[in-house]
Amino acid sequence: MSMIDIRNVTKRYGDTTVVDNVSMAVEKGEITVIVGTSGSGKSTLIRMINRLVPMTSGEIRVGGRNVADVPETELRRNIGYVIQGNGLFPHRTVAQNIATVPQLLGWERGRIDARVDELLGLFNLEPKSFARKYPHQLSGGEQQRVGVARALAAGPEVLIMDEPFGALDPVIRGKAQDDLLAIQKQFGTTIILVTHDMDEAFHLGNRIAVMRGGGLLQYSTPEKIITEPADPFVQQLTGTTDRALKRMSLLPLTSGMAPAKAGLDHGLPQSLSLRDALAEMIWQGIDEAAVENEKKAAIGSISMSHLLELGRKE
Ligand SMILES: Nc1ncnc2c1ncn2[C@@H]1O[C@H](COP(=O)(O)OP(=O)(O)OP(=O)(O)O)[C@@H](O)[C@H]1O
Numbered sequence: 606m607s608m609i610d611i612r613n614v615t616k617r618y619g620d621t622t623v624v625d626n627v628s629m630a631v632e633k634g635e636i637t638v639i640v641g642t643s644g645s646g647k648s649t650l651i652r653m654i655n656r657l658v659p660m661t662s663g664e665i666r667v668g669g670r671n672v673a674d675v676p677e678t679e680l681r682r683n684i685g686y687v688i689q690g691n692g693l694f695p696h697r698t699v700a701q702n703i704a705t706v707p708q709l710l711g712w713e714r715g716r717i718d719a720r721v722d723e724l725l726g727l728f729n730l731e732p733k734s735f736a737r738k739y740p741h742q743l744s745g746g747e748q749q750r751v752g753v754a755r756a757l758a759a760g761p762e763v764l765i766m767d768e769p770f771g772a773l774d775p776v777i778r779g780k781a782q783d784d785l786l787a788i789q790k791q792f793g794t795t796i797i798l799v800t801h802d803m804d805e806a807f808h809l810g811n812r813i814a815v816m817r818g819g820g821l822l823q824y825s826t827p828e829k830i831i832t833e834p835a836d837p838f839v840q841q842l843t844g845t846t847d848r849a850l851k852r853m854s855l856l857p858l859t860s861g862m863a864p865a866k867a868g869l870d871h872g873l874p875q876s877l878s879l880r881d882a883l884a885e886m887i888w889q890g891i892d893e894a895a896v897e898n899e900k901k902a903a904i905g906s907i908s909m910s911h912l913l914e915l916g917r918k919e
Contacts (some may be wrong), residue, residue, distance in 0.1 A: 606633075606669055607630035607631060607632055607633070607666075608631055608632060608633040608634075608635075608668060608762065608763060608795040609630065609637075609654060609664050609665070609666070609763060609795060609797060610630045610631075610632040610664075610665065610666040610667075611627060611629050611630070611650070611654075611663070612628050612663055612664045612665070612666075613626050613628055613662070613663040613664070614626070614627050614628070614650070614653060614660055614662070614663030614664070614665060615627075615660065615661050615662045615663055616646070616649050616650075616653065616658065616660055616661050618662045621821040622819050623644075623646045623649050623716075623819050624646040624649050624650050624653070624660075625646070625818070625819035625820045626663070626820070626907050627646075627663075627816075627819075627820070627821045628821070629814055629821060629824045630791060631656060631795055631797055631812070632795070632811075633718060633762075633793070633795050634787075634793045634794070635796075635811040635812065635819065636789065636794055636795075636796040636797075636798060636809050636810055636811050636812075637796070637797045637798070637810060637811065637812045637813070637814060638797075638798050638799075638805070638806040638809055638810035638812070638813050638814070639651065639797065639798070639800075639813075639814045640799075640800060640803060640806045640814070640815055640816070640842065641812060641815055641817055641822075641842075642817060642818030643801075645816040645817050645818060645819065645883065646818075646819040647767075647799040647814055647816055648767050648784070648799060649899050650764075650816070651797055651799055652767075653665060654667065654672065654684065654765055654784060654797065655672070655680055655681050655684045655765060656672055656673075656680055657676050657686075666687075667680075667683075667763055668724060668762060668763070668816055674696065679807075682709060682710060682759065683707050683759075683761055683762070683763070684761055684763045684764070684765060684915070685756030685761040685763070685764040685765065685794075686756060686765050686766075686767075687738060687753055687756045687764065687766040687767070687769045688752075688766075688768070688769070689754050689767060689768040689771040689772055690772055690860055692752060693740040693748060693751060693752055693755070694740075694751045695739065695741065696739070697736070697739075697740075697741050698736065698738060699725070699735050699736055699738050699740070699743070699751050700721045700725075700736040700737065701722075702740070702751060702755050703721045703724055703746065703751065703754050703755045703758050704717045704720075704721055704758065705724070705755060705758065706755075706758050706759040707720060707758050711757055712759075714909055715749045720758060721736065721758075724735075724754040724757060724758060724801060725745055725754065727754070727788055727791075728750040728751070728753070728754050728784060728788075729750075730747060730750060730751070730754075735747070737749075738757070738785070745773060745777070745887070746773055746780070746781065749769065749770065749773060749777075749781055750781065750784065752761050752769070753766075753781075753784075753785065753788075753913060756913070757788070757792065757794070760792065761794065761822075762794065762795060763794070763795050763796075763797070764789075764795070764796045764797075765793050765796075765797055765798075766797070766798040766799065767798075767799045768799055768800060768801065769781075769785075769798065770782065770800075770802075770805065771800070771801065771802075771884075778805070782805060782808055782809055786809065790898055791901075793826075796879045803842065803843060803844065807827045807828070807851060807854070807855065810827055811919055812824060812825065812826055812827075812828070813827055813830050813915060814827065815830070815835070815838075815839050815842060816894065817838055817874075821889065822835055822836060822838060822839055823835035823836075823839050827855050828841055828852060828855050828856075831843055831848050831851055831852045831855075832852065832918065832919065849916040849917070849918075850880050850883075850916070851880075851915070852881050853878065853879035853880035853883060853912075853915065853916050854879070854880035854881070855878070856878060856879045856915070857875075857876075857877075857878060857879070858873060858875060858876075858877045858879055858881075858882045858896055858907060859875050859896065859904075859905065859917045860879070861879055861907060861912065862896045862904075862905030862906060862907050863905060863906050863908070863911065864905060864906065865895065865896075865903040865904060865905050865906055866895075866906050867904060869893055869894055869895040869903070870891075871891050871893075871894040871895065872894060872895045872896070872897040872901060872903065873885060873886075873894045873895070873896055873897065873907065874896075874897060874899075875896050875897060875898055875904060875905075879915055879916070881914060882894075882907060882912060883909075883912050883916070886907075886909055886912070891909075892908060892909045892910075893906060893907070893908045893909065894906065
């Protein structure tokens with residue numbers, strides 16, 4: 606059963622259709638990223654999941670329940686929501702911000718404090734110094750992390766994120782994405798995220814949904830979006846100049862390795878992508894390397910010529 610099931614959902618404002626008969630399902634524990642041009646209906650679509658926007662027709666189920674049958678307050682407590690610019694309460698401390706939903710749910714003080722500390726720790730915000738600060742005393746990146754921590758406070762199964770990292774500079778943004786991936790893995794949260802940034806979409810998405818003019822053009826894995834774009838618009842959006850490298854960045858080195866062999870001087874960690882392996886081999890000036898596990902034992906080998914073959918279109 607899918608965690609989020611969007612069926613034939615349409616939203617109209619007067620005569621204007623802004624979301625046009627969209628159907629898509631997000632599996633439990635997966636991240637779906639929605640991309641598309643400005644005004645294509647991305648935010649409207651995800652805001653219908655927690656009923657911030659009422660739909661015109663169609664049905665959305667979260668965890669098997671039709672959202673139309675769930676009281677709005679309950680729905681919003683159960684679905685984390687993160688927006689650009691974080692939306693923190695300015696007159697509440699970091700700890701009070703994070704505690705918002707647990708408090709509404711009537712958790713005991715001790716449980717709330719423990720959860721706030723746990724989340725601050727997970728987001729690398731030292732509880733002792735950050736818990737009592739106010740949002741204006743934090744950097745943009747720190748505010749953003751508190752915003753995500755607040756959305757996760759009551760352990761929601763589903764997290765909706767609307768351009769969550771849009772205001773961050775590229776370095777902090779990359780870090781925020783990696784933090785999100787690690788935490789998502791740990792909690793198993795199902796995430797639906799809107800972005801303008803295709804690199805972000807490829808980095809985070811198990812699946813990517815491409816929207817244009819309210820319609821869903823393609824909903825597929827990142828690899829398929831690159832190798833089998835549904836139409837020229839999708840192709841243009843993903844860009845064609847570096848598609849070989851983009852695809853290689855999605856494939857683990859282990860997927861392309863040959864059996865281990867003796868006599869190789871260089872080793873590459875098995876955690877690398879094909880793209881990172883290629884970059885490293887160019888940098889080191891080597892034609893062949895061992896693929897190594899965490900204990901530095903060779904589990905396979907990779908050659909430059911094979912890597913180049915793996916980057917070719919099929
Ligand atoms: N309350 C509203 N009343 C009328 N039209 C609206 C309303 N909210 C959104 N729209 C229109 O619906 C369309 C889709 O808006 P939406 O915010 O979902 O797009 P988006 O893809 O998220 O855009 P962006 O990437 O620029 O944030 C836009 O044309 C917008 O002007």
